[in-house]
Amino acid sequence: MPRGYAPVAVVLLLAVTVVAAAAVATAVPALPGDPPPQRGVAADATSDGRVQVTLHAGESIDIESATVRIAVDGEPLAHQPPVPFFAARGFHGGPTGPFNVAADQSWAVGETASLQVTGTNSPALRVGATLTVRVLVDGRVVAVGETTVEKTS
Template sequence: MSRPSPTAAPDAGDRASAPLASVLLVALVVLLAAGVGTTTLAVEPPDPPPAAAFDVDADASGRIAVTYLAGDPLPVEDLSVRVRVDGSPIAHQPPVPFFAARGFESGPTGPFNSAWGGSWEPGATGAFSIAGTNTPLSEGSVVEVRIVVDGSVVATSEVRV
């Protein structure tokens, strides 16, 4: 019986399969990279939230006034407000805009009022009063107000009552 010598050349069929497998592997990698690149370039980055600065004033009667100091005009329909007293969210958050809402006295002013038209712009003040059925304010309470546009917090301001 004759054994092939260790230096014998491989069969011609073996030689063709290695380059073919390499070409197919490279083609697969190129196709995958092209697909990922196309998908990545097709997705637009989100717009940054608008920049804004506010001042908050509050008193023990439950009135909270928010003055827009500087920044981009904010569309009221995209706006929400979150209020915390002494680090905890109040029981009922103010809907924006509203006239009468659970947990609040009727008749907010400025952009919090449903009769407000347009955007909230620097210089304008909006106010609302927390009702007795909501979280009360008292002397020494710390009130934090967050202004949120399209789910992004654009400003946070706090004041001690």
């Protein structure tokens, strides 16, 4: 068998790989939707149900298009906070900051929003539990904050 077949096979395999890579590269920009802008949030929580979320980085968030989802040790709260709100089921009174219906509808970097989960909402915010707060804009997650629930001081 002539020795010329191995180099030809390598060149053909390389050509097929380059064509496949080019096809993938041209298809990727055509994927639907742009990735959402990312933000940075920090969360704090205490065993009395107080949850604070501070926007640390990224663009401001229009509260009207935002959704907040809270989970304790990976289990979502039975009643999630609508935003903005006042006197929602599963929460004491009204929240503060941008989550409050009377506040400015833009959540800017440096602003803290807080709410208080009631004892009738579950799971409970118990000391040592991991609390995760997901912030979504138009249904897409743009920030995730996680903290350990601390004892109320």
